[in-house]
Amino acid sequence: MTQYVCLLLWVIAATIYSCAPKPYAATNKIYRQQAKQYASILKAEPTPIPASGAPIPASWIGTTNFNMRKPNYVIIHHTAQGSCDTTFNTFTLPRTQVSAHYVVCKDGTITQMLNDYLRAWHAGVSKWGNVTDMNSCSIGIELDNNGLTPFQPQQINSLLVLLDTLKHRYNIPAANFIGHGDIAPGRKVDPSAWFPWQQLSEKGFGLWYGDTSKVILPVDFNSRQALRIVGYDTRDTSAVIKAFKRHYIPVDSTNSSSLDEGQKKILFTLMQQSE
The missing domain is CATH 3.40.80.10 (Peptidoglycan recognition protein-like)
Structure with a gap:
């Protein structure tokens, strides 16, 4: 009897869950439809591209790699x-x-x-x-x-x-x-x-970066070039320095768009890791 009651409760719970509103059911359906469309694109066989004066291959050749x-x-x-x-x-x-x-x-x-x-x-x-x-x-x-x-x-x-x-x-x-x-x-x-x-x-x-107190900056150290080596888009140097500080020096994530010597040492250390 106990097993029957447990089974009945499980069936009721499952029924309630299956009937419960699913707020993203509609968009999940769209997701599956779009994924299916892209799958069909992947399954499409290559078609010859005609080039002026060049012969058109009789068939396509699919690589196995x-x-x-x-x-x-x-x-x-x-x-x-x-x-x-x-x-x-x-x-x-x-x-x-x-x-x-x-x-x-x-x-x-x-x-x-x-x-x-x-x-x-x-x-x-x-x-x-x-x-x-x-x-x-x-x-x-x-x-x-x-x-x-x-x-x-x-x-x-x-x-x-x-x-x-x-x-x-x-x-x-x-x-x-x-x-x-x-x-x-x-x-x-x-x-x-x-x-x-x-x-x-x-x-x-x-x-x-680690302890930078003993880091010696090169005489010709260029902050803009170093930021570019790390990966930043340096077309707007001011914005990049602010982004760099926000990431690596959050205690100084102010609107300041300049780097002091200690901050340049941090940048130099990161540049060396990126090269």
Whole structure:
């Protein structure tokens, strides 16, 4: 009798769950439809490209040596919104034209919103090193935070687990874990000066520096050139210095667009790691 009651309760619970409203059922259906469309594109056979004066091959020849393109960067953002639910809504409205692969809520919950191999719209107009289309080679991670307060410990702990998974899954170099503000200086400031970059670096995600008191700067040290070697787009030097400080010297993440000698030593150390 007890087993029967337990089974009956389980059936009732399952029925209630299956009938419960699913707020993103409609957009999940659209996701599957769009993924199916891209799958059909991948399955399409190559077609000959006619060139003037050149013979057209009788058939196509498929190579046997290929796999999926993989992401090589991870870009970290803060949502600048009030809650994860608000962000989920934003990322499921076509008119917003923004998205990310993952959203990490304050309580540490990780929600994946897009397959890692697909291109999210999270980076916008951005540049890092010679890469001018960051969306095509990166994974975007959004942290539920308004940019004005510290990040929750459980949120950072979950982020570290996610980053470790991605790093090993795609063999992403430590230097390629960066922030939105790094790739879009002057336009974006996330994930804010509150973000614990040093803590991440200690786990192998992103660059950091040690004791720089004994560092000797070269006589011809050029801060702008060093920032470019690290990866920054230096067309707006003032904006880049502010972005650099926000990431590596958050205690001085002011509007100052100059570097003192100690800060130049930090930059020099990071430049050496990037070369």
